[in-house]
Amino acid sequence: MSTYKIVTYGCQMNVHESEKIAGILRGMGMSESETDSADVVVFNTCCIRDNAERKAVGQIGRFKQLKKENPDAVIAVVGCMTQQDGAGLALRKKFPFVDIVLGTNNTEKIGEYIRDAVSARKKTVEIDDDPKPAIAEGYPYYRTSGVNAWINIMYGCNNFCTYCVVPYVRGRERSRTRDAILREFEQALADGYKEVTLLGQNVNSYGNDRADGYGFAELLTDLAKYGGDHRIRFMTSHPKDMDEKVIDIVASSPNICNNIHLPIQSGSDKILKLMNRHYTRDDYLRIIDRIREKMPDCGITTDLMVGFPYEEEEDFEDTLDIVRRVGYSNAFTFVYSPRRGTPAASMPQVPAEVSKRRIMRLIAEQNAVTRRLSREYVGGVYRVLCEDVVEKNGVVSVCGRTESGRMVTFGGDGSLVGTFCDVKINRAQSAALFGEKV
């Protein structure tokens, strides 16, 4: 076994989990393959929406050919999709050439099962559905996200939003210990990472599964104490748990970015209730006011959904109204997709053409907001953490983010990656900002 390829679908949690899988495979002496023809291929799947699932299924199907050409190749499917009711066996049946299927609590064993597959052609399906498994610590991550290091602070979710499959496939909330997080944070800084993003399905409820009173605000307070030039971001925050203490510590800590991802999902109280979100639009707007009061330049982003069961035109108008009022620097917009086993899947569904019309209008509305906010950047000077080089028409530039999370492209070369630059913004095009180093 000398090369591996990991195909990742879904959120940052999965991207980060793939870094753990890469760490395990590299520990076995493998290196990453540039092409599809690797000795070990791992699909890290997502099932948050139907299209995520279909994409993964389509790609796995393609690898039947690889197995024909290289019968010794080992193919593994891991991640959220495997953890759905009956999915493990269904996957094995649909894709008999797959060697290993592991649930979200079993991923760490991938090395062991690859060895079994190689030495004895042994096939494995292992899906543990304990909703509160112990957190696996001590695995080496092979980080692949440039200047940014992802750090998981908690796993799972207790919220059971009625549309969402996450609590079923990722189990209940489990927080990592303060020590484990601080150690990983220190290591990331020692390794030269200039940005750390704390990850959790609902970072604001960090620590709620323990009785020691050490919560997210306390964790941020500890992390804010580390000196040096680096940035801290976190995601995702749930509006129902977003407290004043967290807003205060973000506002008062120079290293914690004024950038908050706060999914509202819908602007209609009727729909929020049906979604089991535990806040009203007024509650949400009050939090936004608090954030803006303490951090006028905070970049606020969100997730929005259209076509949730029972959504009428006036509910959708309430969502558009929120978009206009809040002024999100970016919004991830989704058409509701029924997920098996979730309460909303058995509610009356909104016709697809209605959802389609709504999502187009929503995107147009958000684009108008983005353009307006982008123009406000023009003429200003912003501190940018350079992330990567981009090449267009033979011209090399550098791109990176402002503290508020906006992407900026400006003249420069690879030597700037990983450094902070002051950049004057000259031009805005939709969400993209262009400028020059000053």
Ligand code: 5AD
């Ligand atoms: N259909 C559409 N979007 C969904 N999301 C979660 N579940 C669904 C679903 N069933 C969206 C939510 C969430 C984001 C990660 O994905 O907006 O915040």
Ligand code: SF4
């Ligand atoms: Fe899903 Fe809701 Fe949990 Fe987010 S908070 S992961 S949307 S159940």
